[in-house]
Amino acid sequence: MTTPTIELKPSANLVTEAERDRILAAPGFGRYFTDHMVTVKWTEGRGWHDAELVPYAPLSLDPANMTLHYAQTIFEGLKAYRQADGSVATFRPEQNARRFQRSARRMAMPQLPEELFVGAVDALIKQDSAWVPGTGEESLYLRPFMFATEVGVGVRPANEFLFMVIASPAGAYFSGGVKPVSVWLSEEYVRAAPGGTGEAKAGGNYAASLIAQAEATKHGCDQVVWIDAIERKWVEEMGTNNLFFVYGDRLMTPALTGSLLAGVTRDSVSRIAADLGYQVEEGKISVDEWRRDDANGTLTEVFACGTAAVITPVGTVRSASGGWTVGGDGQPGEVTMKLRKALLDLQTGAAPDAHGWLHPVA
Template identity: 50%
Template sequence: MKIYLEPIPERELKPLFEDAGKLIFGRIFTDRMFTMKYNAEKGWHDAKIEKYKSFSLDPAACVLHYSQEIFEGLKAYVSEDGRVLMFRPEENVRRMNRSARRLCMPEIPEEDFLQAMKELIMTEKRWIPRAPGTSLYVRPTMLGTEAFLGVHPAAEYLFYIILSPVGPYFKDGFNPVSIYVEDTLVRAVVGGVGDIKTGGNYAASLMAGLKAKEKGFSQVLWLDAKEHKYVEEVGAMNIFFVYGDQLVTPSLSGSILPGITRASVLELAADMGYRVEERAIAIDEVLEEISSGRITEVFGSGTAAVVSPVGSLHYKGQNYVVNNNQVGEVTKAIYTRLIDIQYGKAEDKFGWVCELGRI
């Protein structure tokens, strides 16, 4: 794919954030973005890396009325020896194309998608922060842009990629978070779109998230929509329960996002000698076994947070503290091993890391 690179005068480049260790997640964006258009006649066309700027959309654009929108999230890192690395980017490409199929949107050829991300990142490599725990967050997005009123798929689309230098997703870093278990509202249902990354899923989570925040909790743990009985996922993470040397996570039921970090944790944990299991797990079982001490640790996994220890679950007015609200040894070991692979510090026996070039 030929990508046009729009020149930007040096005087128009943004200043870098002075203290990378104080970066707030998702608030600063780089100088450039990638854009590409689609219509039924031309297919994907007009690929370019251009100056980061606002879009102009028709008020009748499909995305504004019928939510034809999907996105992904992944990161680029700088190793200690200056290599620019990505973690399993091909899996994000495949997941986004699965999302596209579900929402009747055009798929993007894998090689073009990967090329676009790599060229944009290397063009903007000065923005990749190097302080511990920092990275360059990559957000590919597709919108239905055709202007019409009427419920059917658009015939025109915009695909774009933006970049954001980020610090830890949670402001407290790698410390236990408190989670509110939502037992009334639902995030997604089996047969719906809960297993793809579309904005509507996150819009559906806002009310519960606000309620949790007002009560002093960091995130929401969702239960199944039918019985409000089985654990599904946290808004920004999949969830894992540690029973000594065994990790248990909810099986992919059709309403849970198949996290790439989740899949990596399962494979990595098994390689580290832990037993892993995917199954339906009831919230009553979780709370009983936290109370009895059988569940020794709880943690979440996702691109943004990577691995996040959970210190407590709050359900129906009662707080259930996990591991004395301390980071557990299993959580710490998996986090450290995964981070070391992502930053090029440890052997990557799985072939997960992709090298783009050097700083």
């Protein structure tokens, strides 16, 4: 089947320039959305069709929409950055496209062609390029997602789906300077189990995580850290972020076992760290090892990474059995901040793109 061309149907009622400037002055994260969205339909026997860029608007859903009952829905997240020369580029969008395909396969959904995924993101950015902030760490956050649109309550894979892309301007994650986060080790709940949907960006994974995040907040923590579902001892992820443990000039990140999300930022950090001369490895670290290595000083820093926050230092750890401070003082470490700057400089065009990761759009 041929990949459909995206038909442009722009809005005649754009947000005024003054209102857009007001929003861009303090966009926050996920609070405001641009003028347009992209939609592409999939129907069994017909494939992908009716690809359109249209005005941003509410959707109309039947009460028996299968996604509302069986959660057949996946999503991605990536950013577009204003470059030093005023142009706009996304960061490794083909990796998001491929992960979207893996998520779809796991959730019994049709796999969107990579060129259609990237083309839909590009089309929205080009149309709404005025919404891309113009300074530093600020960005335009892109949210591609897909869900079942078939009507019915029979338990089986749906035969109709809708793929969409929306965009939201995002301010700097740490507006007042990088702040270490406190984390709560979840010993009661697990994020994912072997054979489950942990490596897919499926909506249900995030719904299941909310109670643990609420527990973390109750204990005065910013984020939850997940441990494995079998032995209940191995550290896996922090919230929706991958973790890195710094042992001097050696970095270790939990290995991808099928229950962890293969983060695009995780892979990028690993490769940038290697470029800078650090030894990078995948492995396993238990909660007891984390506590012990922090106490004896061999573990010098811990940070999390993901699309939204880029790189976030971990400052303190709490659990039902006690807590500890990371790195002695809980402050952002030298390696963490060096890697954070290197990644942001690459994404915003302030440093050479040696890997060819930037995808020019507008």
